[in-house]
Amino acid sequence: MTTRPPIASERADREAPKLRLEGVRHAYRELEVLDGVSLRLGAGELVTILGPSGCGKSTIFAILTGATAPTSGSVLVDNAPLGRATERFAVMPQSDALLPWRRVIDNVTLGLEVQGVSRREARERVTPLLATFGLDQFARAYPFQLSGGMRQRAALLRTVVQDRGVLLLDEPFGALDALTRTDMQEWLESVWDTFRWSVLLITHDIREAVFLSDRVYVLSPRPARVVAEVTVPLPRPRRMAQLSSPDFVRTEHELRQALSAGRADATQT
Amino acid sequence: MSVHGHVPGLSGRRPAGRWAWVPALAIIAVGIGAWQLYATRSGVSPQILPSPARVLQAGWINRGALWTNTLATLKETVFGFGLAIVVGFVLSAVIDASGVLRNALMPLLIGSQTLPLVAIAPLVIIWFGFGLMPKVLLVALLSFFPITVAFLEGYQSTDPDVERLLASMGASRWRVFRSARVPTAMPFFFAGLRIAITYSVVVAIFAEYAGATAGLGVYIQEETHVFRTDLVFAAVLVTTLITVGLFAATYLLERIMIPWYRMSRQTARR
Numbered sequence: 001m002t003t004r005p006p007i008a009s010e011r012a013d014r015e016a017p018k019l020r021l022e023g024v025r026h027a028y029r030e031l032e033v034l035d036g037v038s039l040r041l042g043a044g045e046l047v048t049i050l051g052p053s054g055c056g057k058s059t060i061f062a063i064l065t066g067a068t069a070p071t072s073g074s075v076l077v078d079n080a081p082l083g084r085a086t087e088r089f090a091v092m093p094q095s096d097a098l099l100p101w102r103r104v105i106d107n108v109t110l111g112l113e114v115q116g117v118s119r120r121e122a123r124e125r126v127t128p129l130l131a132t133f134g135l136d137q138f139a140r141a142y143p144f145q146l147s148g149g150m151r152q153r154a155a156l157l158r159t160v161v162q163d164r165g166v167l168l169l170d171e172p173f174g175a176l177d178a179l180t181r182t183d184m185q186e187w188l189e190s191v192w193d194t195f196r197w198s199v200l201l202i203t204h205d206i207r208e209a210v211f212l213s214d215r216v217y218v219l220s221p222r223p224a225r226v227v228a229e230v231t232v233p234l235p236r237p238r239r240m241a242q243l244s245s246p247d248f249v250r251t252e253h254e255l256r257q258a259l260s261a262g263r264a265d266a267t268q269t
Numbered sequence: 270m271s272v273h274g275h276v277p278g279l280s281g282r283r284p285a286g287r288w289a290w291v292p293a294l295a296i297i298a299v300g301i302g303a304w305q306l307y308a309t310r311s312g313v314s315p316q317i318l319p320s321p322a323r324v325l326q327a328g329w330i331n332r333g334a335l336w337t338n339t340l341a342t343l344k345e346t347v348f349g350f351g352l353a354i355v356v357g358f359v360l361s362a363v364i365d366a367s368g369v370l371r372n373a374l375m376p377l378l379i380g381s382q383t384l385p386l387v388a389i390a391p392l393v394i395i396w397f398g399f400g401l402m403p404k405v406l407l408v409a410l411l412s413f414f415p416i417t418v419a420f421l422e423g424y425q426s427t428d429p430d431v432e433r434l435l436a437s438m439g440a441s442r443w444r445v446f447r448s449a450r451v452p453t454a455m456p457f458f459f460a461g462l463r464i465a466i467t468y469s470v471v472v473a474i475f476a477e478y479a480g481a482t483a484g485l486g487v488y489i490q491e492e493t494h495v496f497r498t499d500l501v502f503a504a505v506l507v508t509t510l511i512t513v514g515l516f517a518a519t520y521l522l523e524r525i526m527i528p529w530y531r532m533s534r535q536t537a538r539r
Contacts (some may be wrong), residue, residue, distance in 0.1 A: 065437045091437040097430040101452045101529045110448070114438040144533040162438065 016079050018043045018166055018198045019064075024073035026059055033059045035223035036073065041166065044196040048209040050255060051219030052263065057202045059224075061168050064089055064200075077165065090162035092169045096155040098143040104154050105130075105139040111162035126161050132191060133157045149180045153187070160197065169201045173208070185211055186240055193237045206259070210251045211238060218255060220262035227265070228258035319499035328503030334488065335500075339507050341483040345401060345473040346515070349408025353465060356409060357416030358458075364417070365424045365450065366442075382414050386472065390479035404476040404484070411472045412465040419461025423454020456530050459523045466519060470512045 017040040026034040033056040041047045051057050062068045063075065064082070075082040082088070090111065098107045108130075109122035117125075130136040133153045143151060152172060159167055172188075173181045185208055192199065192212070203209055209216045210232055218228040233247050242248050301321050307313070308320035315323055328335060360378065364371045390407055397403040427450045435445045477486025485504050492500040524531060 067433065067436065087439065089437070091434065093430050093434055095428075095430045097428065097434045099431065099449070099452065100533055101455070101527060110435075111438045114435065114440045114444060114448075142529045142533065144529070144536050 017041055017076075018045075018078060019200065020074075020076040020079075021060070022074045022076070024060070024063065024070045024075065026056070026063060026068070026070050028059075032223035034063075034070070035220075035225040037219070037224060037226055038073075039217050039226060039229075041198055041200050043198050045214050046192060046197075046199040046201065046212055048201045048203060048213040048216045049219060050203060050206065050209045050216050050259070051224060052221050052259065053204055055219050055221050056224040057204075057219060058170060061091065061170055061200075061202065064168060065091055088164055089166050089168050090159045090164040092155050092159040092167065092172050094171045094174055096143075096151045096175075098151060098154060098158075100143055103140050103142055104135055104146070107143065108135075108154055108158040108161060111158055115162070122161075126157070129157060129161065132194075134187075147180075148176050149184055152176065152184055156188070160195070165198060167197050167199045169199060171203055172201070174203075174205075181208075182240065188212060189236070189238050206252055206255050207243070209255060210234070210248055211240075211243070216255060218258040218262060220265060227262040228255075230254055230258065316496045316498050319502060324499050324502040324506065327497070327499040328506065331500055331503070335503060335507060338483055338485050338488040338504075339511065341481075342470065342473050342477065342485040342508075343511060345404035345476070345484065346408055346470050346511070348401065349405040349473065350412055350466065350469050350515075352405060352409040353412035353469075354416060354462070357413040357461075358420060360413070361417045361420030361424070361454075362446070364421060365446070378414060378417065381410065384410075386411065386475055390476050393476075394480040399480050399482055404473055404481065407476040408469050408472050412469045415461040415464040416458065417461075419457040419459075419464075420454050423457030424450045426457070427453045452527075455527045456523075459519055459527075462519050463516060466515045467512060470508055470515065474508060 019041040021037055021039050023036045023038055024034055025032075025036050037060065039047070039049070049057050049060065059068070063070050066082075077083075077088045099110070102110070105123060105126065108126050109117075109119070112122035112125065113119065127139075130139055133156065135150065135154055135157065138146060138150060138154075143154070146154065156169075156172065159169070173184050176184060189212055201209075201212060213232050216228075216230045216232065217226050218230065219225065220227045230251060232251050234242055234245070234251070305321050308315070308318050308323075319327070360374065364374055386407070389410075390403075393403040393407055397406065424446075431449050432445055435449060440448070474484065474486040474489070477484035478490060481487050485508055489501050489504045492498075492504070
């Protein structure tokens with residue numbers, strides 16, 4: 001048997017996306033929320049859904065987690081229809097949703113506990129990651145004893161250790177003050193660089209989208225559809241210093257244009 | 270950061286620090302002093318109004334009988350209260366799980382709280398005899414309701430984000446109940462517990478009044494008949510001490526069972 005270079009179709013197979021949405025529509029009673037959203041997320045890719053508030057971004061997550069069903073369209077995970085959604089995705093909600101009666105260590109193992117992993121094994125799995133998440137000194141602390149940034153890191157750790165294929169981050173830093181948010185974005189970029197999870201991120205913060213993403217889908221106001229798909233050309237690891245680089249500024253501008261074009265379309269119809 | 274499920278009122282604002290008990294003690298001391306003066310100076314008969322000193326003295330002399338009867342009452346209260354907690358929790362869980370059962374049970378439960386104790390106590394004694402059982406049942410009957418209501422209120426205040434998160438993890442309803450709803454309800458439960466415990470001792474004593482062989486209710490009844498007003502007062506004093514003691518015990522229990530709650534509130538207030 002001779003070796004030959006992989007042909008295009010094989011390469012496409014190998015790079016089959018973790019997640020693909022095709023023409024997903026969703027209506028809540030009379031209200032059209034999603035107007036045919038198509039997007040894909042490759043393995044080890046960080047893709048952002050950028051859209052104005054209330055455009056239906058969170059509905060996409062609700063569909064992915066099985067909380068609601070699309071009216072039409074298809075959702076494929078690893079090229080197969082979405083089955084038991086909870087086994088595919090780990091969600092980090094907008095609010096950190098840490099349980100105030102559990103210590104940090106018991107909060108971050110919550111997902112594993114629900115999966116039926118024993119407490120001892122769950123702790124063993126989590127412990128090596130505590131330092132990376134800056135929580136090793138706070139494993140025994142209660143959530144109310146943590147700063148806003150630490151709470152978000154704990155929430156992310158709880159998401160990551162569930163070991164699902166795809167992480168869904170829903171405006172993870174939305175509740176933080178501007179300075180902490182910048183710190184957290186830089187920190188997330190550095191840990192993501194290490195672990196390369198497949199991440200779908202929701203945000204309405206353009207700068208956050210550029211700084212963190214490989215690709216960005218821009219949504220129109222409700223009913224949401226994709227008005228632009230933008231690849232971020234910045235090399236990794238990224239630093240806040242790149243904020244003023246020409247590539248960064250250009251991408252930021254491109255996204256802002258797409259957002260306002262989407263809004264203009266929506267007001268015309 | 271606010272913590273979900275703050276209970277207003279009972280566990281609320283208490284003056285902090287080691288001097289918090291001084292005003293309470295001062296007002297009690299003034300009251301007892303005035304009483305002592307009146308009882309000794311006005312020439313009122315000790316059978317009508319014994320002086321506090323006389324009450325203490327008579328109580329001390331009769332401490333054996335007081336102690337035996339106190340134990341009987343305390344046992345009824347604690348058992349009845351334990352039963353009330355179990356029944357109160359189980360009912361709340363059942364009601365929380367099913368809207369149909371909520372509609373079916375709530376009117377019945379509210380109705381159970383309208384039963385006049387004077388009518389029901391003798392009946393329960395007739396049905397279950399003069400032993401421990403009827404008192405335990407009566408205490409439970411009159412104390413479970415605030416506990417059930419407290420739990421239900423508590424479940425309602427569960428953070429919806431937490432419930433959605435657990436659902437996204439694949440948690441069952443039972444798991445959500447266990448891991449989110451019950452812990453959220455715990456501070457509410459303790460508030461309900463404190464409401465219920467203040468009258469549980471009185472209910473036990475009243476139940477004894479309706480028919481018993483031992484207990485502070487029996488003791489008060491007997492001493493009233495022989496005009497030992499000083500011993501009646503002594504028994505009343507013991508009743509108060511038991512109630513205050515049980516009330517304080519709920520705080521101790523709260524600190525042991527939900528240590529995070531007090532700590533988080535203190536942090537939030539700072």
